[in-house]
Amino acid sequence: MFKKTILSVLIIGLSALNTAQAIMDEAADNTEQGKTLHDASCMSCHTNKYPDEPNTVYSREDRTVTEYSQLTSRVQLCGTRAIDTAWFDEDFDAVTTYLNTEFYHFDVE
Numbered sequence: 585m586f587k588k589t590i591l592s593v594l595i596i597g598l599s600a601l602n603t604a605q606a607i608m609d610e611a612a613d614n615t616e617q618g619k620t621l622h623d624a625s626c627m628s629c630h631t632n633k634y635p636d637e638p639n640t641v642y643s644r645e646d647r648t649v650t651e652y653s654q655l656t657s658r659v660q661l662c663g664t665r666a667i668d669t670a671w672f673d674e675d676f677d678a679v680t681t682y683l684n685t686e687f688y689h690f691d692v693e
């Protein structure tokens with residue numbers, strides 16, 4: 585009986601760990617996917633402005649995006665100008681996640 589309880593607790597603990605790991609893996613995948621999409625579709629104009637390091641547009645002192653909701657809008661705005669083939673919502677989300685993880689670091693509600 586006692587052994588069984590310990591075993592159950594162990595199993596529940598392990599599956600919780602697995603779930604946490606899966607969530608972290610998914611976030612990492614999403615960021616990775618976002619970077620791939622971003623680097624393929626989002627560099628051209630930013631490169632015109634910052635030829636040496638196009639991502640300076642996100643990290644410069646006077647950047648225009650100052651909160652998370654602005655970031656999602658800006659990704660949509662630039663995205664609809666940038667992309668020939670339509671992106672799914674997941675693609676916009678992945679690019680937003682990548683930019684936030686890498687450059688903006690806003691708290692996501």
Ligand code: HEC
Binds near residue numbers: 646
């Ligand atoms: C058609 C040209 C063009 C393309 C392509 C483009 N952008 Fe932009 N982007 C701009 C311009 C212009 C700015 C404003 C630069 C400035 O304020 O000096 C900008 C600014 C931004 C900013 C705000 C930076 C800040 O000041 O905080 C974000 C975020 C952004 N772009 C994301 C993207 C993403 C994501 C993509 C790809 C889906 C993309 N852009 C593709 C033209 C473009």
